[in-house]
Amino acid sequence: MKKWEYVTVPLLTHATKQILDNWGEEGYELVQVVPGPNPEQLVAYMKREKQ
Structure with missing residues (x-):
């Protein structure tokens, strides 16, 4: 069974892509x-599989 960890991230409208790219590099996937x-x-609500 997969286990997940979650994080909430404030997104500034002028830097949304950069912020999401940074979290994506850490293995997080955008949920909502x-x-x-x-x-x-x-x-942004993000998740990644626990190691």
């Missing part, structure tokens, strides 16, 4: 993006 506390920010 939801609105953040203000219009300039989103929150």
Whole structure:
């Protein structure tokens, strides 16, 4: 059975790709993006398989 670890990441709208690419390099996969506390920010939910 696979086990997962999760992280929530604040995304700034002007640097979204760079932030997601950095987390992708760490092995995380994007699950969902939801609105953040203000219009300039989103929150990404990411997961990766536990080692």
